[in-house]
Amino acid sequence: MPAPILIAGGGIGGLTAAVALRRAGFEVEVFERAPEIREVGAGIAIQPNAVLALRWIGLDRAVTEVSCVEEALHLWTAGGDLLARLRPREIVPDVPFLSLHRATLQKVLLEALGPGGVHTGCECVGFEARPDGVTLVLRDGRRIEGAALVGADGVHSRIREQLLGDGEPVYAGYTAWRAVTPEGFAPRPAGSSETWGRGHRFGIVPIEHGRVYWYATSNAAPGGHDKPGALHDSLLRNFGSWHAPIRELIAATPESAILRTDIFHRHPSRRWGRGRVTLLGDAAHPLTPNLGQGACLAIEDGVVLADCLRAIPDLATALRRYETLRRRRTAGIVLRAWHLGWIGQWESPLACRLRDRIVAWTPGAFNRLQMRRLFRFTSFTNSLPAPED
Numbered sequence: 001m002p003a004p005i006l007i008a009g010g011g012i013g014g015l016t017a018a019v020a021l022r023r024a025g026f027e028v029e030v031f032e033r034a035p036e037i038r039e040v041g042a043g044i045a046i047q048p049n050a051v052l053a054l055r056w057i058g059l060d061r062a063v064t065e066v067s068c069v070e071e072a073l074h075l076w077t078a079g080g081d082l083l084a085r086l087r088p089r090e091i092v093p094d095v096p097f098l099s100l101h102r103a104t105l106q107k108v109l110l111e112a113l114g115p116g117g118v119h120t121g122c123e124c125v126g127f128e129a130r131p132d133g134v135t136l137v138l139r140d141g142r143r144i145e146g147a148a149l150v151g152a153d154g155v156h157s158r159i160r161e162q163l164l165g166d167g168e169p170v171y172a173g174y175t176a177w178r179a180v181t182p183e184g185f186a187p188r189p190a191g192s193s194e195t196w197g198r199g200h201r202f203g204i205v206p207i208e209h210g211r212v213y214w215y216a217t218s219n220a221a222p223g224g225h226d227k228p229g230a231l232h233d234s235l236l237r238n239f240g241s242w243h244a245p246i247r248e249l250i251a252a253t254p255e256s257a258i259l260r261t262d263i264f265h266r267h268p269s270r271r272w273g274r275g276r277v278t279l280l281g282d283a284a285h286p287l288t289p290n291l292g293q294g295a296c297l298a299i300e301d302g303v304v305l306a307d308c309l310r311a312i313p314d315l316a317t318a319l320r321r322y323e324t325l326r327r328r329r330t331a332g333i334v335l336r337a338w339h340l341g342w343i344g345q346w347e348s349p350l351a352c353r354l355r356d357r358i359v360a361w362t363p364g365a366f367n368r369l370q371m372r373r374l375f376r377f378t379s380f381t382n383s384l385p386a387p388e389d
């Protein structure tokens with residue numbers, strides 16, 4: 001039997017790559033640090049470009065069936081004035097814009113991968129590369145032989161550290177809290193929205209089972225912690241006077257369900273791989289969450305990687321082709337996301353007033369053009385039919 005392709009990290013990127021590679025006929029083994037794949041994270045937006053990528057591996061319908069379809073995205077001021085509205089269907093009529101719990105998406109991917117696809121409790125600490133293969137080294141000392149290695153181990157990737165040695169990612173200057181309300185939150189918000197204040201933002205995304213995913217960002221020093229029992233008060237201090245139902249969403253969510261994550265990114269790099277080792281998802285191109293595209297791009301990466309490996313017989317050549325295609329697609333999005341977050345987190349009252357005016361005056365056609373570029377997905381071998389055809 002040929003040696004498997006090894007994937008370090010069983011997040012959305014690693015799991016999508018595993019499914020795509022198996023469907024392309026490769027043996028795959030995923031090594032995940034967490035002791036089990038649990039209900040982690042909060043909600044997630046899966047935008048049309050990722051839905052198109054999922055179509056290539058026959059999973060778009062399965063994911064759509066368990067998601068909410070977003071008909072409108074709104075941008076508000078803290079006082080409740082509408083700054084912009086976007087209807088995804090006006091941009092891509094045939095492909096939905098979805099939102100769902102991250103764990104629901106992971107479940108669909110795990111089911112598609114089948115039993116035994118992921119080895120949990122396996123922390124990857126390094127690798128040894130040879131021209132004809134790779135040895136992955138685990139924390140417990142085990143050494144796993146593979147034909148190639150994909151580092152999909154997230155923003156603080158160990159595989160990247162050894163491969164590129166380009167230091168830690170850069171703190172963006174703000175931290176994020178995110179959570180999902182218990183089922184049946186009422187009244188249900190009409191569509192997704194983001195609200196901009198001064199140094200703070202708040203997002204609302206209805207998801208499946210009558211739940212609402214919300215997130216909040218605030219300018220803060222990195223590495224901060226919330227005092228147990230004081231989080232509701234601290235969030236309400238910043239967001240409690242904002243438009244409805246922001247106060248209600250915070251109040252309806254148990255403190256234990258609120259996650260805090262410092263936001264990091266990296267300037268796009270010119271290299272992601274060497275020989276039979278490559279990177280994928282946040283390990284390759286970590287971006288701030290301002291465009292809701294990190295997981296979407298990780299899904300695209302997994303599909304394009306499998307497509308390149310299927311079409312190009314030499315493994316190292318296929319990996320370099322994958323990297324070239326994906327660098328071209330992701331670099332601009334990483335920079336756009338950083339820029340949007342920088343503007344969104346402004347604190348100066350004058351600058352914020354000007355910002356809000358400019359956003360409100362920006363023609364809808366311009367916004368639609370920007371989003372059309374974002375929602376586009378092209379695989380490597382466009383001529384290959386999607387599996388369901």
Ligand SMILES: Cc1cc2nc3c(=O)[nH]c(=O)nc-3n(C[C@H](O)[C@H](O)[C@H](O)COP(=O)(O)OP(=O)(O)OC[C@H]3O[C@@H](n4cnc5c(N)ncnc54)[C@H](O)[C@@H]3O)c2cc1C
Nearest residue numbers: 009011012013033045124153154281282292293294295296
């Ligand atoms: C507040 C916030 C909101 C977001 N909202 C959206 C959104 O709406 N839409 C969207 O597309 N994106 C969103 N993102 C971005 C998205 O979460 C990430 O881009 C995405 O999860 C990247 O997937 P990944 O598989 O590359 O990495 P990860 O999801 O980080 O997965 C990496 C996996 O590797 C494992 N791992 C780490 N180190 C090791 C190791 N040494 N050995 C073995 N396993 C290891 C981890 O346990 C994890 O399971 C958001 C991010 C944040 C912070």
